[in-house]
Amino acid sequence: MQTYSDHQAVSQEADVMSGFLPCGIFDTEMASPADRWTAWRDSIAVMFDVGSPPCAESHPLFASVNAYHLGAMVFGDARYSPQAFQRSRKKIAGDGLDHFLVQLYLEGGYTGEINGNHEIVMRPGDICILDLGQSLSTRTTSSRTHTLVVPRSAMEAVLPDASVLHGAVLKREKILGKLLANHFTSLYQHLPEARQSQAISIADAVTGMIAACFRPTANALNVAHGQIDISILNLIKHHIEKHLNEPSLSPDTLALAFHVSRTTLYRLFEPFGGICTYIQNRRLQRAYTALKQAPDKPRWIYEIAFACGFRDEAHFSRSFRRAFGISPRDVRAQQSYCYSNQTVAPWSAHKKEGDYADWITRLVTRN
Secondary structure (H helix, E strand, C coil): CCCHHHHHHHHHHHHHHHCECCEEEEEHHHCCHHHHHHHHHHHHCCCCEECCCCCCCCCCCCEEEEEEECCCCEEEEEEECCCEEEECHHHHHHHCECEEEEEEEEECCEEEEECCCEEEEECCCCEEEEECCCCEEEEECCEEEEEEEEEHHHHHHHCCCHHHHCCEEECCCCHHHHHHHHHHHHHHHHHHHCEHHHHHHHHHHHHHHHHHHHHHHHHHHHHHCCCCCHHHHHHHHHHHHHCCCCCCCCHHHHHHHHCCCHHHHHHHCHHHCCHHHHHHHHHHHHHHHHHCCCCCCCCCHHHHHHHCCCCCHHHHHHHHHHHHCCCHHHHHHHHHHHHHCCCCCHHHCCCCCCCHHHHHHHHCECC
């Protein structure tokens, strides 16, 4: 009997030999009934945490993904039963993904919140754009989606102010929503016959279409946000990333470096809870990532805290627990346990490089 892993490996090897785009398949039907929830939870964990297993009687679990690798992006068709998806600050810090998701809901939909304070509603035919560097919590009905995963660098190359679009929805009634939906549907229909040599051109075409359709929304949001200078905001954010290890990093040093007033600085970072909150959150997220790294060259917790710009280990530990609900010591202990007790699930025992979760992880990750 051919297993899920065998089927996937044969499919991928054939694609490479024929020159077609690599295609990765996940389907809970290929796992035993007892293992289906775990298989799906572990697979989708590349981007989202999911809630508790659904009631088998009222909502039998099903989930499948059919994905194509476009070189710098991943495009796929996903189907799943009702469930909850979450991308929390802890999740964001832990996986380091820095991508955008553009989703067309063909069937079903969801309600939820972005950044804990803004409601989002999706219906069949609607298209949304999500920034995986910002938080999200949704509850879906039985759904089918076409989803494009785009690294931040590729999205911002065509839509520099993409970060303001987190949670933006192109409604199915609008002409731009209809145009982009038709483009996604046509793309998925024709990808099985596309060649690897065409991947870059296809990716450029789809991101160009996304930019053309979402740009009016981005412009409107920029006006609503008081004419925020997105280019300056991005420069300051990049500067912060480079200097997080410096305890002297502060609103004063940033205002001096970029020749802006403290008032302008606070206005720019207001959507992120303020400039001080943004800096501390980025330091905490970097520390969380460092604590979860493989313990082949372990560092003391205080060394990680100081390397992330904290002056005091006790203050770091208190701030860390408030942010993530767990202590730095417990994160380190959990990671050490995972590395000393690794097992391979039966549905992934023969996976080869090329399944959609691996592709998404390898696109681009934050430093």
